[in-house]
Amino acid sequence: PGSSCLPQNTSLLQRPDADLPLCFEQTVLVWVPLGFLWLFAPWHLLSLCKSSAKKYSRTRLYLAKQALTGLLLLTAVTELAFTLAEDLGSPGPAGQSPAVHYTNPVLYTLTWVLVLLLHDARRRCLRRDCGLLFLFWMLSLMCGIFPLQTLIRRALQGPIPDVPRFSLFLLSYGLQLVLTVTSTFSDVAPETAEAARKNPEVTASFLSSITFSWYSRMVWKGHRKPLEMEDLWELRDQERTQPVSVAFERHMQAELRRARRALEHRHHRRRNHPADMEHKNGLAPAQSHDVLVLEEKPKKNRRKQQGVADPSGDFPRRWLFKVLIRSFSGNLLCSVAFKLVHDLLVFASPQLLKALIAFVADPGAFAWQGYLYAVLLFVAALAQSFCLQQYFQLCFSLGLSVRTALMAAVYKKALTISSATRKESTVGETVNLMSVDAQRFMDLTNFVHQLWSSPLQIALAIAFLWAELGPAVLAGLGVMVLLIPINAVLATKARAIQMKNMKNKDERMKIMTEILSGVKILKLFAWEPSFERRVGGIRERELKGLLHFTYLQAVSFFIFTCAPFLVSVASFAVFVLVDESNMLDAQKAFTSISLFNVLRFPLAILPMVISTLVQTSVSAERLERYLGGDDLDTSAIRHDPIPGSAVRFSEASFAWDQDAGPAVRRVTLDVAPGCLVAVVGAVGSGKSSLVSAMLGEMENVHGHINIQGSLAYVPQQAWIQNATLKDNILFGSALDEARYQRVLQACALLPDLELLPARDLTEIGEKGINLSGGQKQRVSLARAVYSEADIYLLDDPLSAVDAHVGKHLFEHVLGPEGLLRDKTRILVTHGISFLPHTDKIVVLVGGAVSEHGSYGALLASGGAFAQYLSTYGGQEQREPEGQATAGAGEEEEEAGETLEASAEEVPTDVVTSTLKREASIRRFSRSISTSTSSTQSRQRVVPVGQRGPKGREAGEELRGQRLIEKEAMESGKVKLSVYMQYLRAIGWGFSACVFLSYVVQYAAFMGSNLWLSDWTNDALRYQNQTYPAAQRDLRIGVFGALGMAQAAFLLVGIILMAHGAIQASRVLHQQLLSNILRVPMSFFDTTPTGRIVNRFAKDIFTVDETIPMSFRSWLACLLGIVSTLLMICLATPFFALVVIPLALFYFFVQRFYVSTSRQLRRLDSVTRSPIYSHFSETVSGLPVIRAYQHQQRFLQHNEAIMDINQKSVFSWIVSNRWLAIRLEFVGNLVVFFAALLAVITRDSLDSGIVGLSVSSALNITQTLNWLVRMTSELETNIVAVERVHEYMEVENEAPWVTEQRPPPGWPSRGEIQFIDYGVRYRPELELVLQGITCDVAGNEKVGVVGRTGAGKSSLTNCLFRILEAAGGRILIDGVDIATIGLHDLRQHLTIIPQDPVLFSGTLRLNLDPFEQYSEVELWRALELAHLKAHVQALPEGLAHPISEAGENLSVGQRQLLCLARALLRKSKILVLDEATAAVDLETDRLIQSTIHSEFADCTVLTVAHRLHTIMDSNRVLVLQAGRIAEFDSPEVLLQQQGVFTTLAKDAGIVSSQTTLL
DSSP: OOTTTTHHHHHHHSSTTOOOOHHHHHTHHHHHHHHHHHHHHHHHHHHHHHOOOOOOOOOHHHHHHHHHHHHHHHHHHHHHHHHHHHHHHSOSGGGOOOTHHHHHHHHHHHHHHHHHHHHHHGGGSSSOSOHHHHHHHHHHHHHHHHHHHHHHHHHHHSSOSOHHHHHHHHHHHHHHHHHHHHTTSOOOOGGGHHHHHHOGGGGOOHHHHHHTGGGHHHHHHHHHSOOOGGGSOOOOGGGSHHHHHHHHHHHHHHHHHHHHHHHHHHHHHHHOOGGGGGGTTOOOHHHHHHHHSSOSHHHHHHHHHHSSOOTTOOOOOSOHHHHHHHHTHHHHHHHHHHHHHHHHHHTHHHHHHHHHHHHHHOTTSOHHHHHHHHHHHHHHHHHHHHHHHHHHHHHHHHHHHHHHHHHHHHHHHHHHBOHHHHHHSOHHHHHHIIIIIHHHHHHHHHHTTHHHHHHHHHHHHHHHHHHHHGGGHHHHHHHHHHHHHHHHHHHHHHHHHHHHHHHHHHHHHHHHHHHHHTHHHHHHHTOHHHHHHHHHHHHHHHHHHHHHHHHHHHHHHHHHHHHHHHHHHHHHHHHHHHOTTOOOOHHHHHHHHHHHHHHHHHHHHHHHHHHHHHHHHHHHHHHHHHHTSOBOOGGGEEOOOOTTOSEEEEEEEEESSTTSOEEEEEEEEEEOTTOEEEEEOSTTSSHHHHHHHHHTOSEEEEEEEEEOSOEEEEOSSOOOOSSBHHHHHHTTSOOOHHHHHHHHHHTTOHHHHHHSTTGGGOBOOGGGTTSOHHHHHHHHHHHHHHTTOSEEEEESTTTTSOHHHHHHHIIIIISTTSTTTTSEEEEEOOOGGGGGGOSEEEEEETTEEEEEEOHHHHHHHTSHHHHHHHHHHHHHOOSOHHHHHHHHHHHHHHHTOOHHHHHTTOTTOHHHHHHHHOOOOHHHHSSSOSOOOHHHHHHHHHHHHHSOOOOOOTTSOOTTOOOSOOOOOOOSSOOHHHHHHHHHHHOHHHHHHHHHHHHHHHHHHHHHHHHHHHHHTHHHHTTTSOOOHHHHHHHHHHHHHHHHHHHHHHHHHHHHHHHHHHHHHHHHHHHHHHHHTTSOHHHHHHSOHHHHHHIIIIIHHIIIIIHHHHHHHHHHHHHHHHHHHHHHHHHOTTHHHHHHHHHHHHHHHHHHHHHHHHHHHHHHHHHHHHHHHHHHHHHHTHHHHHHTTOHHHHHHHHHHHHHHHHHHHHHHHHHHHHHHHHHHHHHHHHHHHHHHHHHHTGGGOOHHHHHHHHHHHHHHHHHHHHHHHHHHHHHHHHHHHHHHHHHHSSOOOSOSSOSSOOOTTOSSSOOEEEEEEEEESSTTSOEEEEEEEEEEOTTOEEEEEOSTTSSHHHHHHHHTTSSOEEEEEEEETTEEGGGSOHHHHHTTEEEEOSSOOOOSEEHHHHHOTTOOSOHHHHHHHHHHTTOHHHHHHSTTGGGOEEOGGGTTSOHHHHHHHHHHHHHHHOOSEEEEESTTTTSOHHHHHHHHHHHHHHTTTSEEEEEOSSGGGGTTSSEEEEEETTEEEEEEOHHHHHHHTSHHHHHHHHTTOOSTTSOOO
């Protein structure tokens, strides 16, 4: 039969029942699948055999496959044997079987052996099923269909000629079919079952992988109940943060080195000074000292050559994209391959459509041809879908990896960044790098391949169009080319606006972050309106920019919607007008239309990708600047072993910024191991800078510091993590229970634990919000003590605690008898009383060491230190000597102390006599005190007894244990009301007009298509006649007019939408902001700042930019689909029957998917907040983390929380693919049925209508997909409105101003009455104050004292109504404060708060945000606050910029600024909340004297930790466990021998004349 192969070929096909020639079926169709397998299998086998993995056990499925393959092997051998038998049985040439009967069974035998080997080799893999084999089975079955139908036909026509071969073929075909089916199941070995449970993807079969069926379980679960994080599957190893960031980091280092070299080169060219040549390489940190130790100038330069902060703003550029390409090259290459195949398949459909139209137009064509075209259309579309989805899966997972890599890199950089680079960007901006900029990259990578794919598609489309319309295409092409420059102009304009808007957004976020951090100050000072206006102003600028941006978008959208249309009008018009004989027939028109539709996507996406690229390049620059920034240069901190020295400063000078003067000047010091060194000096003398220099946080100007051993650091303002109290102390170390208990006891934390709802498992809020200042400081100290370091740097840890607690801490922790007695301790302190017990004292003046030595030596030398002491000590010693000694003596017997005895030998010295008065707190921490004092034992019992029950089960959560509630997550369907809220915010009129203009636009679209279909039928009407010119012009005219209408209505719709969307953004942000500023303080205590910031950043961004886009696209998709289905139904009415089942399937898939997808998006946003919270927490605690060398642990924690977020994002990406593949299947069926019905009913149809129907159907697949995507995206994004709305609904505090205004000039007398007052922090907690009844007369000075947690600060909170009463009233000048507005109340009181909070902005803004005072008044206030000289020295004076949280002022200066605020207010009632806790004695004295003179005619309430500050009060209010214990003048109280006496003895005060401080 070999010879008869080809001639028969034509004759067999040219008949209604066509068939392939037998020899073709027996050779080519057999060899194609076998060739495919033999081509790829050996490589596959080799790579598997090389791997060292052990084989997993055999499963039933595996055995079944091997058995079936064995049977196939048998059939092949049987056939071979049969042929041999046949040939041997009939000798002679006539009986010889054709060669094919030998070759095929032999080939099959070898192939089945190969398959057996492949099955066995795959046992080494997690995924046992082999994609190669699956493709082979499919190919084999498809090729086998032709011989099968030939054999069946013959069998039906008469007796079967060759029964054995016939039955063997059927058997073999059946076995292959069964094997194909078995290979669709996932084969999971028992050993891999656990991996499969964690992530089914790793063991999924090939078919399951390409159709994403392994994900169906998740979709089903998500449909049944809202998904939780626990339900999500684990990530595969290659998607985890760690491997991704390691690869990225490796490439980044290499590229950065190149970029830095290029930067130096640029500098060199710019300067062009040969003198600077030797600096070119930027000296390596190690040699830098030796070279630069003597010159201070070049040192400053070195920084510039290395990297960033160059005055010209230059930094290493253009390396980020290279790094990304290098890191993810594998993924990029795979996706290129898929995309290429897909792009080529796209052009198969228009050619098949052309053939189909020709078939309908030709009555003589055979029916089988039509069916073949319909099937081919379906197959092409199916192959296209699979390629496209694999490509998208690769792109999206690439996007995810890129985002991960960048976020991890930014976090890692934050841990090593130098303080100068850190100052360049605020916390808010750095968080933006992580959120917005990394997200931009993710968005770009999803479509990055369009950069080469779109031009390719455009080129191919034009080539095919040329074939249809000839040179007329050039007209269409001309239109396209014209549109490109217009778009380029729009893109550059848009970029400029975007840049400006990013700045506005950064600024707004910065202020918002500050407002949320300092919200308590805003409330106390009633400053909310001023800040609301500030944010509002920035927001207006932002929205204005956004509106311009949206206009530009509208124009470019408009141009691109018109593009395909204008192109087709131009091409068709020119085609018809050029030549009389050119008739537009259906084939030409609809093939061209479907090609124009193919063009539509690349043309629309290209500008979008380019604009995303533009935005991303902005982000890339920001990231390059940050990631290319200088690292902390700790080369000046050495770790050489020097015997007998723990810390040695050698001529060390350090500055905060390389351009600023040194803050630490030429310090030379040696600290011996085990020494206690005190560092003293006035405010701003560089004490904290000295500590920072040792930590390596400053720029080295000159000299170096040598440190031997590990460091522990206690900062001046405690840094507390949002974790349990226990975690804060352990700080990543292993728990050693005995040591832990010792530390708690020494740091006086045991009594505090009694007050906390869940003892040490209580969750501490962000920034330690639910601890008092003293508690935070003690936790911070406990962390240091627990860490068992060699050297302790203590930056004034005793300032924030009460005197007696300070004494306890000194004795038990820091002092010669304390836990740390064998460690080296460097203590910055303002407390004189501790100085005699130190080994060495260092006195700083202006950043330099003025003198140092032991206490006695310094006192004798009579230098600065002696003066310092006589100033402060002298004030403490205004009392008869005898009395003091007697007092101390009694105390001594009582407490069994030995401390004073040693001190008594130096009676001349001031400090000693002070010390005698300071009694110890040791009895406070002893379980049984020797003292029989009843007050004392009562006091030990009360706090414990009153607090909640402690005998709970360990597992049970106590009331109030969780401070931070889990972020509320709406689950289930987004309610219609949310959409309504959004539409209401847009405005109903706007919404209706937008909808209307879109509907009209689609009506015009349908009209133009139907008109075109009718136009093509002219070719048949006027066959062989001349085409009338009038008819031709009418056709072109109407077609053009309908197109213009379409474009015009689109433009109107978009512009209306833009206005509406901006309106909605304005309304929502406005309401959110005003509500957040009006919620009570308790809301901020229980809600992490990150979560509120997230509302203002991510959610508002979504409302501004994402929702309007989604809304527009959704509307366009919906109307597009409706119009397409209508057109198909017009062509073939039977199609309506097919639409119904397809619509049902579509609806179910979509509902299933949307519930899962929406929940995944919610999980994404909920798991994202912790990343940002953790990040901002890390940035604020950097010095502490670095000091303890815990960078690695924080990196790991960051990786862990990022992986959690990745899980939800990855799951969401897969859910999109799962959906898309199913929907495209629906779309492909629509195409198939539209073609099939056209073939079946071809006799009653015009070719024009068929063209219209099928070309519309071809277009529907993507639109269907987009509709579901848009529906779900809209649902997902509208969640932002829901989240914003959630915070609009938070209950407000009382109104700011009520009907009842206080009388003018109130409070004129300043009398305060508490009447049976009680208060609690949150409804579920106990009362903190109860039964408070007392009167304070006008102008009276009252001190408020009590142990930690007695309710002192709560009392001030009640006066300002930060806490609302749980019972009773407070009257001020007879007005019940609960009846007036909060602002009326707060504006008439003044407070100097415990933590001095400043806001970024000018100095003036911090004093007077409403600008209600004159310059003169401001300067007067500054003068009284002893800041005038400092401010006058600043170049900008009152306009001096304050950095974030006032970091460019020392803590003492900040406190003085708060005093200046109070002086400006000058109200009748002043509250001092331990305002002097963080300052040294000098500042303390300044503040006290100012208050004495300036507030003489005011009522002053002072909450004191140091009793000295209130001994001259008229009366003292003693609180104990929330009740008033005593209330009288200090003299009376001292005689009463009550609680106050105990406190006074602890502080060493015996009579009220003791102190004037």
